Amino acid sequence: MTDQTAPSGQVDVRLIVNGDAHTVAVDVDETLLDTLRDRFDVTSARGTCGIGLCGACTVLVDSKVVSSCIMLTAQAAGHEITTAESLGGGDGRLARVQEAFVQRGAYQCSFCIPAMALTVHAALADDEAGRSRDSVREYLAGNLCRCGTYPEILEAVTDLVDEAGDRATGSDA
Ligand code: FES
Ligand code: FES
Structure with a gap:
């Protein structure tokens, strides 16, 4: 307005x-x-x-x-x-998507990373996109990383998609 x-x-x-x-x-x-x-x-x-x-x-x-x-x-x-x-808690806690990036070392200079993490967050919240690594990857097509951190970012995405799948099926694996 x-x-x-x-x-x-x-x-x-x-x-x-x-x-x-x-x-x-x-x-x-x-x-x-x-x-x-x-x-x-x-x-x-x-x-x-x-x-x-x-x-x-x-x-x-x-x-x-x-x-x-x-x-x-x-x-x-x-x-x-x-x-x-x-994304994170007000007390400095990381959101799960941020944790996954850290765990996989998905950052170098980190200039692109907040946008990457926010895009992955949006993809996972989208039922259609969140179902597969490839659909999250498609979401990320508009996010460029000058440091070439794509493999680690996709490892983090894979972790997150697997976890979402486990939650959907009730598996703790
Ligand atoms: S600064 Fe907006 S898409 Fe590059
Ligand atoms: S981590 Fe440096 S631009 Fe992506």
Whole structure:
């Protein structure tokens, strides 16, 4: 939801960021990436290519994976934005997806990793995608890693998919 009470060239936009509702005045051409980083201290979404190719700026908008560098903040008005900051517990505990990355050494410089982990989280939450390693891998097609950590990332994905399968069948193996 937007309104026109903001100064000329700006709009007031209501966003729900990691569960909290906010109204911010933003430039009409401001990207969601800039809004999240500059106004909400979100550092997990990272600007690199700026044209929707690398996935480093990934956030979830209403649970859908979005490149925040190519979405205007005004387009996100009224929607729920989830960033990688929300994955773990507030007490610093890691989410299972993050643990799996750590256990498999799925990081080098880690620049791409928050977006990778958030994308895997979204894929696992999607019943269709979460069923197989290949479908999660398809979800990750838009996330690039300059360090080439793909094998370890896919090992973590395999662990997570296997665990999800075990839960579905009631197996503890
Ligand atoms: S910075 Fe957004 S996709 Fe590369
Ligand atoms: S771990 Fe360095 S870009 Fe992916």
